[in-house]
Amino acid sequence: MIALPIPPFPTFITGGQYFAQKGTRHFHRTFPVFDLLYVRKGMLFLQEENRQYDIGPGQYLILVPDTEHKGYRDCEEETDVIWLHFTVPLHNHLIVKDQAIDWSYVYKKEATFTEPAEYSFLIPQFGQLKRKDIMEQHLQQLIQTDKEQDHSPDDYLQKQLAFSELFIQLQREAFSIPTATEKVCEKAMKYIQDYFQSPFKMKKLSEELMFHPDYITRCMQKTIGMTPVQYVTYYRLNLAKRMLVQSDEKVATIAKEVGIDDVTYFSKLFKKEEGLTPLEYRRLVRRE
DNA sequence: TTAGCACCCAAAATTGCATC
DNA sequence: GATGCAATTTTGGGTGCTAA
Numbered sequence: 001m002i003a004l005p006i007p008p009f010p011t012f013i014t015g016g017q018y019f020a021q022k023g024t025r026h027f028h029r030t031f032p033v034f035d036l037l038y039v040r041k042g043m044l045f046l047q048e049e050n051r052q053y054d055i056g057p058g059q060y061l062i063l064v065p066d067t068e069h070k071g072y073r074d075c076e077e078e079t080d081v082i083w084l085h086f087t088v089p090l091h092n093h094l095i096v097k098d099q100a101i102d103w104s105y106v107y108k109k110e111a112t113f114t115e116p117a118e119y120s121f122l123i124p125q126f127g128q129l130k131r132k133d134i135m136e137q138h139l140q141q142l143i144q145t146d147k148e149q150d151h152s153p154d155d156y157l158q159k160q161l162a163f164s165e166l167f168i169q170l171q172r173e174a175f176s177i178p179t180a181t182e183k184v185c186e187k188a189m190k191y192i193q194d195y196f197q198s199p200f201k202m203k204k205l206s207e208e209l210m211f212h213p214d215y216i217t218r219c220m221q222k223t224i225g226m227t228p229v230q231y232v233t234y235y236r237l238n239l240a241k242r243m244l245v246q247s248d249e250k251v252a253t254i255a256k257e258v259g260i261d262d263v264t265y266f267s268k269l270f271k272k273e274e275g276l277t278p279l280e281y282r283r284l285v286r287r288e
Numbered sequence: 289t290t291a292g293c294a295c296c297c298a299a300a301a302t303t304g305c306a307t308c
Numbered sequence: 309g310a311t312g313c314a315a316t317t318t319t320g321g322g323t324g325c326t327a328a
Contacts, residue, residue, distance in 0.1 A: 180310065202299070212311070214312075218302095229320070264289090267291085269321090277291090278289090
């Protein structure tokens with residue numbers, strides 16, 4: 001477990017995504033900051049000092065500052081990794097071994113009229129995410145925000161807020177089992193990911209999950225801040241963005257692939273969400 | 289290929305309330 | 309806190325057209 005005294009709150013630095021090709025090995029290096037690695041697909045074989053970790057889909061590892069890390073084995077398949085760098089201003093984190101988790105350890109001091117409360121975040125250094133889809137959603141939003149927005153003070157604050165939310169979720173992962181609301185949200189997200197190519201119908205989702213449509217909407221709003229339809233659009237456009245960059249398919253073909261048959265409507269939606277037309281986006285990302 | 293506009297209507301979202 | 313119902317409001321998504 002990594003114990004982080006709060007305040008000050010950990011600060012997000014930057015983040016991104018990379019695809020480790022089959023046969024490649026993670027870099028050998030030492031960072032002065034925390035490095036969170038999350039594997040979406042494939043398997044990453046990492047060694048931090050003398051400890052080895054096999055990080056599979058849905059698992060993450062937090063590399064501690066100033067410790068040497070390297071890949072200890074080649075990737076056996078293409079591996080999709082999201083990484084985040086963050087720091088703790090006072091550098092006073094601790095590694096706690098075999099610590100029984102309970103809130104009394106976390107909560108240190110009540111707030112007074114003039115002094116903030118003191119507590120400690122306890123996060124497993126390596127773990128499997130219980131709310132995989134929800135956490136992926138947070139991670140995706142964070143790296144997307146970091147990549148696409150300008151660097152105004154507003155955006156900086158937005159990123160910090162998104163990162164804080166992610167951190168709180170990680171803490172919750174360590175202490176609790178998913179609530180009924182989160183389970184419903186997870187199921188709905190899974191359904192959407194499985195059937196995004198077909199026209200989306202709330203009724204079908206409702207029948208599949210055996211819950212009232214209103215209830216499903218409420219659960220998703222509460223958990224990820226999106227309604228089912230918003231999530232379908234978000235998921236489709238994310239996929240389309242990847243296809244625009246990684247392939248030379250026509251916009252109409254990509255629109256169809258992601259479940260939107262009408263290319264006019266697809267372009268309209270894309271521009272509304274991204275502020276660019278699909279072709280402009282392709283050219284911008286490829287620097288053409 | 290994309291934008292812009294107008295129109296339509298079914299479906300989804302919101303809200304307040306009730307029940308367990 | 310979880311879940312459903314009903315009424316109301318809002319939105320999504322499609323279509324058709326023109327123009328660049």
